Amino acid sequence: MMKKKSKILIVIASLLLLLTFLFPLWKIDLQAPQYPEGLGLNIWVNQITGLNENDVDRINGLNHYIGMKAITPDDIPELQYMPYIIVFMVLFGLTIAFTGKRKLLYVWLGLFVVLAIIGLYDFYMWGYDYGHNLNPDAPIKVPGMTYQPPLFGSKQLLNINAVSLPYIGSIVILISILISIFTLFLDRTKTVKAKV
Amino acid sequence: MKNLLKNKFVISAAILIVAGMIYTGCENVKESVSGDASSHVYVAPGSYDEFYAFMSGGFSGQLAVYGLPSGRLFRTISVFSQNPEKGYGYSEETKPMLMTSYGFVPWDDAHHPELSMTDGVPDGRYIFINGNNTPRIAKIDLKEFETTEIIEIPNSAGNHGSPFVTENTEYIVAATRFSIPIPNKDVAISSYKENFKGTISFIKLDKESGKMSLAFQILVPGFNYDLAHAGKGPSHGWAFFTCYNSEQANTLLEINASKNDKDFVAAVNWQLAEKFIAEGKYTTMKSRYFHNYMDESEQTAKSEEMTEVKVLNPENLPGLIYYLPTPKSPHGVDVDPSGEYIVAGGKLASLLPVHSFSRFLKAVEEKKFDGAINNIPILQYDAVIAGEVKNPGLGPLHTEFDGQGYAYTSAFISSEIVKWKIGTWEVVDRIPTYYSIGHLSIPGGDSKKPFGKYVIALNKITKDRYLPTGPELTQSAQLIDISGEKMKLLLDFPTVGEPHYAQALPADMLVKNSKKFYKIEDNKNRYVTKSEKDARVERSGNVVHVYLTAIRSHFAPDNIEGIRTGDDVYFHVTNLEQDWDIPHGFAVKGANNSELLVMPGETRTLHWKAKDEGIVPFYCTDFCSALHQEMSGYIRVSSANSNVPVTFGTGN
Structure with missing residues (x-):
């Protein structure tokens, strides 16, 4: 059984995840001289929004020149079911805190890490698809050029420098994972000490 | 030796002459510009100017916007004149703006820009300008x-004394330059004294909607009303109007209207006028005039024909107007920031009278009158005067204030600006202008809190100041630094049309309100096309409506067939962009009106008559993107009796 302190930490780790509904997971900043006012995307658990009003449309408008598919958030199924996964993880975490079963915490953590890796991979694949599957009738075709935005860091795509970095939502997830690892560690050392 | 001496003499003489030329040349420059002037007017690339000045375009009928201190022109606002550059006054949506009771009047003579005010200070919401003609x-x-919005003033024969606003833009005033019979009728011109009248109009600005309406007019003796200013602070509730031709001459005014030693400043108690209106002490006069406004959601100008106006007659409404005697044919009438002093520039006078508002009230109370005209009491000059500025230059026209206790008066004939101290009435500095200054302008210089720093001289003549361009030379303004004790000339800059008057305000007041584009979802234009799939061509009889969309870098539709000669075609172009700074143009070959410039989210309509069979191209005129040159289309025009069906599309 888990200590009371550990249970509280797990409640915190679980509830923290709800913040992902308030802050984007990822931010893609597109920097170009003609856009001094900024241009870019925020990726949330359930939506894609612009850094400014209308940025999604503005980016789609630009992307049609290179033959990239339009980004239409309604057509991305992940945005439909990701919120359920988050809610599930919150409820699961709260159940662990309530029951105090340490083994379940391993399951929760393991599942969480796997989901996070799948999420990143999925995100990468979407980026790959947008960047590589280009309309052959595109007005601007640069031989050998693809337009996949980076997962982390920056990349020059024609006139645009794309900077992609995790945002508050992802940091919250990372903190949640770290808290649960810390909890396991805390709980284990105390148990060992008690046996001695 | 003799020869050598002679040569030496010649050489020395030549050196002296050249040195003298260089010396006088330097003197001239020194006289007008100090060495560091260029650094004061330099605005680094990408930076905004500190102030923006709105200068009337005079006979161009427009309003031009310049940065200060750089003097850079960066925008001409279409006001009274059609402007094919953007289709203003040509597109179906904007044509109604130029409707008047005389029909469509696509030009005017625009004189005085005036910023809207709150608490007597420019608020950056609106700027008004009068059409004088x-x-x-x-x-x-x-x-x-x-x-x-444009409102016509009925019963006026020239709207010169306009459009000055009251402290909170409750009203915008207008006074007729020329008197005429009111209502107008066929009379002998020589019956001027008997038949001719003037009017002073008060246009109300609705607090909520910001719309103008003609609240009332005051029938006044048949003089020429020239300029105006509303009171502020203690004089809030009053408006002051200069008038000349109190001689009531109807011919050779330059002689016959310059005889009297004194003309008048008419002080109008508009708060009392409101009371008279509320009490029903007005007559309703049949008067035809137009009120045109841009319906914001429909993005279409509407013209309303108005039919009557409330008129107050001061002859039987005591207390409404008083005349302050003022030498000689006064032009500007300017109220200092405190609201106590009223400066009237007599353009033929050798001194500048400053009336005191508190003395004026006292004189009214004590009935210090010197006769009356049509029951309007004339106050005794000595009873209302606060002081006289001696030697204010020849032909003092207009005065503005720096908020530091000084006033600046333009003098047309002596071509200079004269700085004098309020209270002591002493002239403390003067600076020549090049040449023949009319009005002048200090940012916020007619408000309660002038921003100061600069005065702009708005000149009438340029002569040798610019490259000669044949008989017609450029118009010009000059920027003068007034931050120090002595005025310093910084810059000459050319202007659009004749800059009669200007008002300026700080850049940040404009930046914060600026709109980036029109939201397409709010576009309620009757002919809007909100997405490409709704683009279409509809025929009814000989009228064809083309619902066209523009987005980088194509039109939908861009191939249109089934148009017949004699058709009246209306291209309703909606710019689908929702991005900053992406207008699209629309131009049809051989169009007899103009092109269109359509802002993001806006719909504009161009009427085009199909005349000859054949293929007619159309294209975007505003370089919008890398594929702007490809943004084009074709119209196929068939014979009047052809049976080519209406078809249209893009990319199929």
């Missing part, structure tokens, strides 16, 4: 630098 007042919305 066909009496009108236009309102420009500073969110978009576009003319959004």
